[in-house]
Amino acid sequence: MKNGNLSFWLDSTRSLSRPRPRAEGTIYADVVIIGGGYTGLWTAYWLKKNDPSIKVVVLEKEFVGYGASGRNGGWISGKTVGIRRNLLSNSVSAGQVVDMERACHRAVFEIDDLMRSEGKDIDAVRGGWMQIARNESELSRLRQHLENDRKWGLTEDEVRMLAGSEAYDRVHVPEVLGALFSPFAVKCNPAKLVYALGEICDDLGVKIYENSPVEEFSDGDCRTTRGHVHGTVVVLATEAYTAAFPGRRRDLLPMISSMVVTEPIAEEHWDAIGWSGYECLSGAQHMYFYAQRTADNRIAIGGRGVPYFWRSNLDKSGELDPGTTSQLNRILSGLFPNVPLEIAHSWRGVLGVPRDWSPFIDHIKRNRLIRVGGYAGQGVTAAYVAGRSVADIITEKDSSLAQSAWVREHPRKWEAEPLRWIGSRSVQMMYKAADTIEYRRGGEETSVLGRLATKISGR
Numbered sequence: 001m002k003n004g005n006l007s008f009w010l011d012s013t014r015s016l017s018r019p020r021p022r023a024e025g026t027i028y029a030d031v032v033i034i035g036g037g038y039t040g041l042w043t044a045y046w047l048k049k050n051d052p053s054i055k056v057v058v059l060e061k062e063f064v065g066y067g068a069s070g071r072n073g074g075w076i077s078g079k080t081v082g083i084r085r086n087l088l089s090n091s092v093s094a095g096q097v098v099d100m101e102r103a104c105h106r107a108v109f110e111i112d113d114l115m116r117s118e119g120k121d122i123d124a125v126r127g128g129w130m131q132i133a134r135n136e137s138e139l140s141r142l143r144q145h146l147e148n149d150r151k152w153g154l155t156e157d158e159v160r161m162l163a164g165s166e167a168y169d170r171v172h173v174p175e176v177l178g179a180l181f182s183p184f185a186v187k188c189n190p191a192k193l194v195y196a197l198g199e200i201c202d203d204l205g206v207k208i209y210e211n212s213p214v215e216e217f218s219d220g221d222c223r224t225t226r227g228h229v230h231g232t233v234v235v236l237a238t239e240a241y242t243a244a245f246p247g248r249r250r251d252l253l254p255m256i257s258s259m260v261v262t263e264p265i266a267e268e269h270w271d272a273i274g275w276s277g278y279e280c281l282s283g284a285q286h287m288y289f290y291a292q293r294t295a296d297n298r299i300a301i302g303g304r305g306v307p308y309f310w311r312s313n314l315d316k317s318g319e320l321d322p323g324t325t326s327q328l329n330r331i332l333s334g335l336f337p338n339v340p341l342e343i344a345h346s347w348r349g350v351l352g353v354p355r356d357w358s359p360f361i362d363h364i365k366r367n368r369l370i371r372v373g374g375y376a377g378q379g380v381t382a383a384y385v386a387g388r389s390v391a392d393i394i395t396e397k398d399s400s401l402a403q404s405a406w407v408r409e410h411p412r413k414w415e416a417e418p419l420r421w422i423g424s425r426s427v428q429m430m431y432k433a434a435d436t437i438e439y440r441r442g443g444e445e446t447s448v449l450g451r452l453a454t455k456i457s458g459r
């Protein structure tokens with residue numbers, strides 16, 4: 001089994017990565033973007049679409065896709081990004097909050113269409129997402145979730161409940177009692193998506209520099225290890241990695257998400273698994289999992305492991321601890337107990353969680369800076385929508401995205417240590433215990449520990 005070295009996706013598509021120069025000397029641009037993940041690249045893409053004459057530079061510390069964009073679960077999904085009530089304010093209505101959700105719904109298929117029209121194969125399949133319940137309390141949480149969706153105006157066409165038998169027909173998970181289903185998800189190979197996007201940006205004339213870490217930025221100027229890049233505005237698109245900049249350790253919590261992928265599963269076992277629709281599959285337990293069937297017939301599955309490193313430290317090679325690998329393996333064999341499954345690769349990455357768990361596009365005009373991100377684990381589609389919004393703001397396009405519910409001040413900072421560390425570890429332990437209690441005890445009610453953990457985390 002291979003462990004780390006970033007991810008299975010990056011590892012298996014390395015030949016598709018295009019080498020790019022370092023930023024050296026003094027460079028002038030209209031817009032300087034820090035970070036070569038989905039957010040930085042979609043921002044660059046939409047800037048060029050809005051105004052082909054605009055000079056856009058992307059500065060990437062390592063290589064395009066090095067961060068969460070090259071390591072994620074590959075769900076291009078329309079799942080709710082952030083917490084709706086936290087996006088409401090005096091100037092933002094419930095309708096505007098849901099408008100952003102619908103923008104994400106549309107974006108799921110726009111991304112797929114765009115990649116196809118550009119001739120890029122990202123292993124995309126339109127299967128929707130399905131969140132399954134395997135005990136009464138999980139089912140009850142899904143029902144409450146749906147009830148809340150209906151209050152906010154989501155329709156049966158957008159999200160609906162499947163009976164246990166319908167869910168089982170799709171993916172043969174034993175003891176499934178029911179599931180939430182939405183057609184708004186496309187599974188993909190995330191590294192292929194980020195590489196393709198990088199190439200499309202190159203072709204549009206975006207100048208992407210790799211191995212070019214920005215050490216400091218202020219008033220439109222970015223100091224790299226080998227020079228300066230000056231722009232009219234700087235876009236900070238470093239999500240979880242923002243914590244590495246001086247004074248920004250508490251802006252976003254770098255939360256770890258961990259994944260494993262199996263060896264290819266032989267054709268004869270797929271009858272026992274089902275999954276011919278390639279749905280993006282997740283669970284409703286507190287120790288949440290997300291999974292996809294890959295193009296080469298593996299199962300890639302991710303979830304919570306070690307949740308966070310002391311003082312917001314960042315992981316480098318993506319190496320996964322043995323405890324988390326076994327935990328994901330146990331989830332996998334619980335889902336498909338009669339199928340021989342062998343883990344081929346394990347890894348982890350970091351995603352950016354703001355204090356209110358909701359995305360932001362914060363334009364600080366006096367500092368010539370736009371900070372964008374905070375998708376809390378739902379960034380594959382959200383980065384497309386956020387990047388387009390940032391581009392509309394910079395090019396002063398009169399669009400609803402430029403004034404959306406995500407355009408707001410950066411949420412308040414996280415607590416100082418040791419509170420962040422204690423908080424994240426305790427939440428993790430409480431969620432684990434809550435799942436055990438709910439399985440043993442039965443019944444519809446969510447355990448007190450589960451409710452408490454959600455409250456402490458601020459969700």
Ligand SMILES: Cc1cc2nc3c(=O)[nH]c(=O)nc-3n(C[C@H](O)[C@H](O)[C@H](O)COP(=O)(O)OP(=O)(O)OC[C@H]3O[C@@H](n4cnc5c(N)ncnc54)[C@H](O)[C@@H]3O)c2cc1C
Binds near residue numbers: 382
């Ligand atoms: C394991 C895992 C599974 C996930 N699964 C899903 C999923 O299935 N669906 C979903 O919607 N979301 C998922 N997410 C979240 C999603 O991947 C992220 O929200 C999204 O990729 C964020 O993109 P980004 O461009 O904002 O950040 P990143 O992709 O993290 O990019 C930030 C970039 O900034 C660069 N950088 C950092 N510091 C500097 C500097 N000083 N100078 C220059 N460059 C710098 C980094 O090298 C990095 O390339 C998952 C995340 C993880 C970790």
